Amino acid sequence: MIALYLTIFISLILALIFLVLFLSSVKNGQFEDSYTPSVRMLFEDEFNLEKKEDTISTETKQTND
Amino acid sequence: MSEKKEKLICYHCGLEMTESETVWFDGKPFCCNGCKTVYEILNKNKLSQYYTLNETPGIKTDEIDENVKQKYAYLDNPEIEKKLLEFDDGQTKVVNFYIPNIHCSSCIWVLEHLDKLNENISHSEVNFPAKTVRITYRADKISLREIVELLASIAYPPLISLEDLEKDKKQSNKKLIYQLGIAGFAFGNVMLMALPEYIQGEGYWIERFKPVFGWIMFTLSVPVVFYSARDYFESAIKGLKQKIVNVDILIALGITVLFLRSAYEIITKTGPGFFDSLTGLVFFLLLGKYFQRITYDYLSFERDYKSYFPIAVTKIINNKEEITEIKDIKPGDRLLIRNEEIIPVDGILMKNTALIDYSFVTGESLPVEKKVGDQILAGGKQKGNFIEIEAISDVDNSYLTKLWAREAFQEDKNNIKNLTDKISKYFTFAILSIALLSGIYWYYKSGFSTAIWVITAVLIVACPCALALSAPFAFGNILRQFGYHKFYVKNASVIENTAHIDTLVFDKTGTLTEQEKYEVDYQGKKLSDKEKQIIKTMVRASKHPLSKLIYKYLKKYPLVNLQKITEIPSKGIEAEYQEKKYRLGSANFTGNISRNTTTQSFFSIENQNMGSFVFKAKYRNGIKELFNRLQQKYDLFILSGDNDSEKETLRKILPENTTLLFNQSVHDKMDFIQSLQQKGKKVMMIGDGLNDAGALQQADVGIAIAEDSNVFTPSSDGILKAEKLPVLDKFLSVSKNTLKVIYISFLLAFIYNIIGLGFAVTNNLTPIVAAILMPISSISIVIFVTILTGILSKKLNIR
Incomplete structure (x- = not known):
């Protein structure tokens, strides 16, 4: 049953890691604005899309040649 | 064909309009040049996705005139700039603006793509609930003023007020969340470590872990007592100093006794202590506190005149314009107030006619006219042409702002004793006497150590967790509802x-x-349709708010061709039609006598009084x-x-x-x-x-x-x-009714306490009893209160 010491030690360390992660995310302000990121992630970045389309079209041109 | 029948709606701001008013651009209808310009800017910079995310996402803007160019000149003042910036290392600067116009996802999108409008803006991030945008930019390439002007040009002018200068860059309060996180972490782990105590009987394998577990529990509860529960100790000490018995005194006493007795038991190896009760107690209390604390990020309850007043104003010294901070205005200074600017101090009008909107002050949105020589009170907003005033006081001594120097604004209204504190005063004395009496009894019966045991048990079990929780949860729930x-x-x-x-x-x-709806009513001689058409044409070009109301009132009539229209500021409009002179405006302009009780606009033909349009606020x-x-x-x-x-x-x-x-x-x-x-x-x-x-x-x-x-x-x-x-x-x-619910829950809390005290005074309070009784009492009261307040708030749904 000595192994129990080890498992308890590990579980405590794990729990502590999660606590630290939680506290640091609070500190970094991850919980301050819970609305805007949900909108932001739905934006399609058309500027990047345009670039991609450009590269694709030039690529196809090259293959055509 | 079908397009003509459909209502015309401004592509930018969604305003309905008639065909004659419409400005067409790029095949799209706009209500005014302001909206058109915004579209132009966005379209040119490939930001037209703005219009596809939401229909008509824009806010109507006034046309950008020359005056606006000067409006933000004060931002070039390095001292003002310094106070507004959040970060500045000479090359990169960060500024956080409050923009009231933020209202939809298109707003977020366009404001987060400011870098496409100007390459010197490196990053911008919107906080939607707070309606703010944080902009990072290259200081050597673009100035703060240029950024604000850019925002204004796309109809997102930031609101920069006097308050921005004075506030300390405040940190949002995250302490409670840290405390709660640590208490929750400790509570969960201590519950696990306390497991051996719940197993009755001798000789189980788990028995030998008891001492180790005890020390772990002790270690885990140290941060809970010294960090998480810290506010209770501080509040108890504050209460004692002011000789007020608040509920926190009992809580602090309970926590202290719990911790000391548990530590003693662990050190002397006489028992497991009450660590699970201790950490659980603190966790629940903090949870109640957290639940009670609700923040409406987008609302501010603390606004005073400083959130309305501008930072700087244009002062005229020897015919030269100079930007001055509001606080430096002295009586006798000559100030230039432009369109849409707020008058910061009481003054006397020196030049031009003022049209002042006092809606911030009185709630009345129809502007008041002032003539040269009239006194103008601070707080109004000038509409129309620029005016010049001479200050007769400084900012703090204006008629309106003097209000904030009065006593009521100095004291904190919420410092009064609340319900829980009132009750806990009696509760504390009752508990202390019970502890003392049972201590004396056990001292004579079984000696000193038992007496101490019983006294601590009474203080532990009497810790008013349930009492302290019912009001926060009841009020917190109602607050949310x-x-x-x-x-x-x-x-x-x-x-x-x-x-x-x-x-x-x-x-x-x-x-x-x-606040913005008025009923227009015509009183006087009956008007012919032709006359109504003439009036409508007269008011069409006018920017006076009363004109706009009359125009709306006569919406269904067509326009006529007038020979001459002249608008005379502060008097009215004069027009000629078929050799007849028509006048619309103030009483003496149209040859009338004003009774000066209601807002009205008189109409005359050839100086013959016809009648008046009366404007009434709508209830x-x-x-x-x-x-x-x-x-x-x-x-x-x-x-x-x-x-x-x-x-x-x-x-x-x-x-x-x-x-x-x-x-x-x-x-x-x-x-x-x-x-x-x-x-x-x-x-x-x-x-x-x-x-x-x-x-x-x-x-x-x-x-x-x-x-x-x-x-x-x-x-x-x-x-x-x-x-x-x-x-x-x-x-x-x-x-x-919420108050009644709280009274009932207090009664429940007392019943639990009497049961607990029964165990304690008879020297039967084991850690298990405490560990079961305390959470059960707390949780049941929380559930009771939450359900009842939930039922109560159903009443609000009925229309």
Whole structure:
């Protein structure tokens, strides 16, 4: 049953890691604005899309040649 | 073909318009050049996705005139700039702007793509609930002023007020979340470690882990006592110093005793201690505190005139314009006020005619005209041409701003004792005497150590966890429910105060009447259709708000061709049609005598008086019914800053026992509330403008009415959406009933305590009993209170 010491030690360390992660995310302000990121992630970045389309079209041109 | 029949809607701001008004650009209809320009800018920079995310996402803007160019000149002043910046290393600067126009996802999108409009902006991030945008930019390439002008050009002008300069860059309060996180972590782990204690009998393998577990529990509870529970100790000490017995004294005592006795048991190896009860107690208490604390990020309850007033103003010295900070204005200074600028100090008008909108102050949105030589009070907004005034006071000593120097603004209204504290005063003395008596009894029966054991047991079990939790959870839940129903309350004690209210005082303009809707009524000789067409054509080009109202009133009539239209500022409009002279405007301009009680606009043909258009504020729907319901339970008062021209109308709407008072100044209103309070009344003030700020502050509960969350409200205890005003009585009765629920839950808490004390005084309180009894009492009370307040708030759903 000595192994129990080890498992308890590990579980405590794990729990502590999660606590630290939680506290640091609070500190970094991850919980301050819970609305805007949900909108932001739905934006399609058309500027990047345009670039991609450009590269694709030039690529196809090259293959055509 | 079908397009013609459809209503024309501005592609940018969604305003409905007639065909003749429409500005066409790029095949799309716009209501004005301002909207068109914004579209042009966005389209040119490939940001037209703005219009595909939402339909007509824009806000109507006035055309950008030359004056606006000067409007932000003060931002070039390095001292002002320094105060506004959040970060500055010489190359990169960060600034955080409040932009009231942010309202939809298109706004977020366009404001986060500012870098496409100007390459020197490196990053911008929107906080939607707070309506702010944080902009990072390259200081060597673009100035703060240019950024603000860029924002203004796409119809997102930031609001930069005096408050921005003075506030300390405050950190949001995250301490409670840290405390709660640590207490929760410790509570969970201690519960696991306490497991061996729950196994009865001897000889189990788990027995030998007991000492190790004990030490782990001890270690885990140290941060809980010294960090998480810290506020309770501080509050208890503060209470003792002021000789106030608050609930925190018992809590602090309970925590101390729990910790010391548990530590003693672990060190002397005499027992497992009460660590699970200790950490659980702190966790639940903090949870209650967290639940009670609700923040409406997008609302501010602390606004004073500083959030309205600009930072700087243009001063004229020897015919030269100079930017001056507001605080440096001295009596005698000559100031230049441009269109849409707020007048920061009391002054005398020196040049041009002023058209001043006092809607921030009085709630009245029709502007007032002032002539050269008239006195102008601070707080109004100039509409139209620029004016020059001579200051007669400095900012802090203006008629309106003097209000904030008064006593009521200096003291903290929420410092009064709340319900829980009142009860816990008696509770504390009762518990202390029980502990002492049972201690004495056990001392004579079994000796000193048992006596100490019993005393500590009494203090542990009597720790008023349930008592301390019921009010936060009840008020916290009601706070949330009120929020769903658009009544945003500052904190829990406001609901408690609301429950005791017996007198209601209302402001008239902007509170009982709608803030921007007016009824136009024509009185006088009957007008022919032709004359109506002429009037409509006359007012079409005018920017005067009354003209706009008349134009709307005569919407269905077509236009005619007038020979000559001239608008004479502060007088009216003159036009010629078929050799006849038509005049519309003020009384003496049209050869009339004004009785000066109502806002009206006179009409004459060839100096022959025809009649007048009368403008009346529209009373909100449901006011009559609301007052009829309220009169049974409350004393009702109306305090109006206007003259008594509306007296007759009000008398018809309101019940007889409502007291009506007119011509009340800013200070009168405040004094009146005070005099009611001196008679022992508990007063709720409901108002909207800055002129109610004093009364709102003085009243036991001050409620500000807001048409939408974009507009300013003066500092108050709660903000009520205007549409919910007719159900005010429901909010009041729910608050009253909430108090009853709390009384019942107190009774329950006492019953639990008596049971617990029964164990304690008979020296039967084992850690297991404590560990079971304490969470059960707390959780059951929380559930009880939450369910009952949930049922109570159902009442708010009924229309």
